[in-house]
Amino acid sequence: MSEKGDEMKRTVMKRHSSKPSFQRHAEALPDRWELSPLLEHPQDDLERILKSLDGLVSQFEGVRGRLRPDIATHSFLEILRLNEEIAKQSARLSAYAYLWFSENTKDLDARAFKTRVEERLTALQNRMLFFDLWWQGVDDVNAAHLLNGSGDYRYYLESIRRYKPHTLSEAEEKIINLKNTTGRSAVNTLYDILTNGLSFTIRVNGQRKTMTREELSMYVRSPQPGLRQTAYREMYRVFAAHHDVLGEMYTTLVNDWRSDNVELRKFSSPIAARNLGNDVPDEAVDALLNVCARNSGIFQEYFRIKARICGMKSMNRYHIYAPHRAERKRYRYSDAIPMVLNAYRAFAPRLAELAEGVFRERHVHARTVPGKLTGAYCYSVLPGSTPYVLLNYTGEARDVATLAHELGHAVHAMMAAEHSVFTFHSTLPLAETASVFGERLLSEALMADEPSKAVKQGLLLAQLDDIYATVCRQAYFVLFEQHAHTMVASGGTVKDLADSYLDNLRQQFGKSVRVPDEFRWEWLTIPHIFASPFYCYSYSFGNLLVLALYHRYKEQGEAFVPKYLNLLAAGGSQSPDTILANMGVDMRSEAFWQSGFDTIAGMVNELERTA
Ligand SMILES: [Zn+2]
Numbered sequence: 096m097s098e099k100g101d102e103m104k105r106t107v108m109k110r111h112s113s114k115p116s117f118q119r120h121a122e123a124l125p126d127r128w129e130l131s132p133l134l135e136h137p138q139d140d141l142e143r144i145l146k147s148l149d150g151l152v153s154q155f156e157g158v159r160g161r162l163r164p165d166i167a168t169h170s171f172l173e174i175l176r177l178n179e180e181i182a183k184q185s186a187r188l189s190a191y192a193y194l195w196f197s198e199n200t201k202d203l204d205a206r207a208f209k210t211r212v213e214e215r216l217t218a219l220q221n222r223m224l225f226f227d228l229w230w231q232g233v234d235d236v237n238a239a240h241l242l243n244g245s246g247d248y249r250y251y252l253e254s255i256r257r258y259k260p261h262t263l264s265e266a267e268e269k270i271i272n273l274k275n276t277t278g279r280s281a282v283n284t285l286y287d288i289l290t291n292g293l294s295f296t297i298r299v300n301g302q303r304k305t306m307t308r309e310e311l312s313m314y315v316r317s318p319q320p321g322l323r324q325t326a327y328r329e330m331y332r333v334f335a336a337h338h339d340v341l342g343e344m345y346t347t348l349v350n351d352w353r354s355d356n357v358e359l360r361k362f363s364s365p366i367a368a369r370n371l372g373n374d375v376p377d378e379a380v381d382a383l384l385n386v387c388a389r390n391s392g393i394f395q396e397y398f399r400i401k402a403r404i405c406g407m408k409s410m411n412r413y414h415i416y417a418p419h420r421a422e423r424k425r426y427r428y429s430d431a432i433p434m435v436l437n438a439y440r441a442f443a444p445r446l447a448e449l450a451e452g453v454f455r456e457r458h459v460h461a462r463t464v465p466g467k468l469t470g471a472y473c474y475s476v477l478p479g480s481t482p483y484v485l486l487n488y489t490g491e492a493r494d495v496a497t498l499a500h501e502l503g504h505a506v507h508a509m510m511a512a513e514h515s516v517f518t519f520h521s522t523l524p525l526a527e528t529a530s531v532f533g534e535r536l537l538s539e540a541l542m543a544d545e546p547s548k549a550v551k552q553g554l555l556l557a558q559l560d561d562i563y564a565t566v567c568r569q570a571y572f573v574l575f576e577q578h579a580h581t582m583v584a585s586g587g588t589v590k591d592l593a594d595s596y597l598d599n600l601r602q603q604f605g606k607s608v609r610v611p612d613e614f615r616w617e618w619l620t621i622p623h624i625f626a627s628p629f630y631c632y633s634y635s636f637g638n639l640l641v642l643a644l645y646h647r648y649k650e651q652g653e654a655f656v657p658k659y660l661n662l663l664a665a666g667g668s669q670s671p672d673t674i675l676a677n678m679g680v681d682m683r684s685e686a687f688w689q690s691g692f693d694t695i696a697g698m699v700n701e702l703e704r705t706a
Pocket residue numbers: 106107108109500504527530
């Protein structure tokens with residue numbers, strides 16, 4: 096529906112790109128998950144539930160006449176409960192459709208089922224839109240009265256009203272919606288069509304190969320330095336050839352963002368519109384970005400050490416994702432499960448118990464099979480029901496980390512079982528808390544038990560590469576965007592933007608990483624910069640938040656655990672600011688974000704000792 100809802104879903108079910116590998120394993124991995132708790136007889140149940148939903152939505156439409164700002168609290172609650180019942184039944188159908196589709200995306204029956212569910216649910220949702228519009232229009236005094244009596248629905252209701260100060264008249268909103276389909280949405284579609292249609296040609300082991308961007312990107316992590324360099328050069332050669340068209344698209348999108356959000360909706364700055372969507376105060380985002388910029392030296396130091404470990408004289412931007420040369424250790428699935436559960440148990444037995452439930456109820460689909468969705472996700476369907484986890488387990492260390500990650504999402508949702516279907520899902524800024532925290536617990540445990548110095552070094556490199564890409568790199572994208580939005584407003588050209596981007600990179604990498612000139616076009620290759628301005632700081636936010644919380648855990652020990660469990664149990668029932676304040680964290684405080692970098696600096700020091 097809304098752009099934000101879409102992103103939220105994408106993040107909650109974040110998929111980890113992983114190269115498909117069909118390596119044979121001695122052990123059988125689960126390739127069946129128990130979907131019957133969702134639907135017993137899919138086709139019959141679908142018709143039955145759609146019929147029931149149709150009746151409930153008709154009933155919901157019937158309350159329209161009763162909606163008045165001074166409606167009695169108990170009648171208001173009744174309407175919300177009806178709304179929730181509709182959401183619950185819909186969630187069951189959506190989940191079944193998506194999970195079945197994931198098992199085999201080529202299965203025509205699964206695809207038809209998913210399309211039917213999506214179409215029917217969208218039609219039903221449209222019949223219910225009037226409620227949100229009415230609720231947004233209620234005056235503040237009456238709204239405060241209704242909010243006070245709304246119990247667990249409160250934050251959900253507040254979220255609908257959050258945009259009220261920036262909402263225009265109904266007629267104006269209609270025009271904007273209408274013109275957006277031929278305006279910014281159309282430009283985004285053109286960007287996708289143009290960039291997805293690009294092909295790239297490089298020599299691999301003496302042979303010319305033409306490939307998609309996805310395939311080309313894999314060579315950025317190739318063990319052969321020449322291939323890494325070739326892959327980058329080809330990527331930017333092809334994108335640069337389209338710089339005028341892509342640049343024009345970008346300036347159009349930036350101008351549209353400004354006139355929509357700053358001029359019409361009166362946001363104080365272009366980024367403020369994104370911040371409101373995330374329900375994060377502007378000052379918190381400023382603090383986060385300042386601290387990231389101030390700590391670029393830690394990663395510069397990291398890349399100096401990495402160059403030494405990889406036997407390079409100095410680091411070049413082409414090689415920052417060079418893989419570690421140590422032999423990679425493999426992990427059997429049947430060993431990975433206890434490894435992850437034990438790491439969780441050592442932190443909090445309750446979390447291990449919850450995670451065990453996911454396996455016990457057979458909610459994991461682990462094996463890679465042809466046609467199956469790539470990557471991994473956790474799908475939390477309803478409060479109080481066990482989530483589903485999809486993996487493509489091939490036995491790499493990264494797969495074990497992914498298992499820890501997805502189980503983190505699962506236990507987060509399970510801890511929040513007491514909330515409504517609208518408030519048990521974590522809000523976007525906190526959506527990756529339990530998952531990334533789970534990964535940290537696992538890597539500490541792995542490092543502690545690992546006797547081989549080489550394997551340890553490999554683990555640290557993999558983690559720091561990942562932290563660089565999710566924290567520092569993303570923050571610098573947003574720093575560039577802030578500058579770019581200002582430049583476009585004062586007539587900056589695509590060449591000016593590219594110069595500014597290159598400056599941004601050279602500041603980020605300092606003297607320790609040489610940045611070749613063609614990297615000036617990198618921003619043209621990042622879809623988020625076009626489609627979702629300023630979105631990328633969510634990754635820095637989520638990941639640095641966990642590193643900072645982990646720092647507290649190390650400082651406070653056991654005393655930290657119940658506070659953290661409370662954070663999980665809050666789900667999405669309060670604003671991120673409130674949830675963090677409840678555990679004594681002020682997201683506006685630079686000192687808090689700095690402590691996340693202290694964790695990173697500790698890891699870099701540890702790496703130094705292995706080098
Ligand atoms: Zn995730």
